Amino acid sequence: MWRGGRVSLLVAGCGLLWGQTLVYERRPLRLPISCKVEDFEAAGLDCSDEEPCPVFLELTAVEAVGPKILLVGNLHTTSATVSSLALFSEDAGTTWREVVKRQPGAGFEAAQFLNEKQGWISAQPQGQLASDPYLLATTDGGASWQKLPIWNEEGRAGLLQQFYFDSKDHGFALIDRSQTGEGSSKYELYETVTGGSSWMLRESSSRPITPKWPVRRTGDWRIREDGKAKTYELERRVGNSWQRMANFRTDLGVCKTLETNKPAPPAPNP
DSSP, X not given: OEEEOOOEXXXXXXXXXXXXXXXXXXXXXXXXXXXXXXXXXXXXXXXXXXXXXXXXXXXXXXXXXXXXXXXXXXXXXXXXXXXXXXXXXXXTTSEEEEOSOOOBTEEEEEEEESSSSOEEEEEEEOSSSOBOOEEEEESSTTSOEEEEESOSSSSOBOEEEEEEESSSSOEEEEEEOTTSOOSSOOEEEXXXXXXXXXXXXXXXXXXXXXXXXXXXXXXXXXXXXXXXXXEEEEEEEETTXXXXXXXXXXXXXXXXXXXXXSOOOOOOOO
């Protein structure tokens, strides 16, 4: 059965608080945070001077093709995910920018580049129950990204466990629906022949489904959390060892009184 996706364009260049660029100078980079009430409301959080919200970085995956490096993850507090994050470097880790606007209440989980132009990011809205998973796709090397939902209907619970593309059009997505308690089909395998803009249900089962694609090799890049230094280390394989190319602070700051984008009410007439 075909499930058509709702497609919308996410404009690049809105990240790092409106287009800032970070330059790695052999010191841990600290990403800027935005204490906007809209972002924290999406996560079900209320921050104040009395109960401030410390914000932390989590990097979940690295993907590289040539000198282009993509890091994905999220910003979170001790109890909830605040927003997603996608960092992009075109010079092997020296300069960084965000290529997708941060999505409130969601996390980016994995990434794949097929070549220098085509790539995908898996996204998972967070909440009491994971729902509405989707992919972001680029065909221009990360300059712009399209949102490609797995399901046409909204509000359907499920966790996007894995995805894999073996060509620009053909790929798979594996969904875990075991937490929903709905029926016996707790796991679902989908296939696309349109690059992710529409999906076909290929298999459903009460037991975990074995992926239909080869295991991807780790490659020459990795991210490693250093708990003692409170950093994420981006490393590149050089011979039999690993060389640091950049690193990022895990503790980003504290949000107290939240800012709002809502316009101020008009002043009363004298």
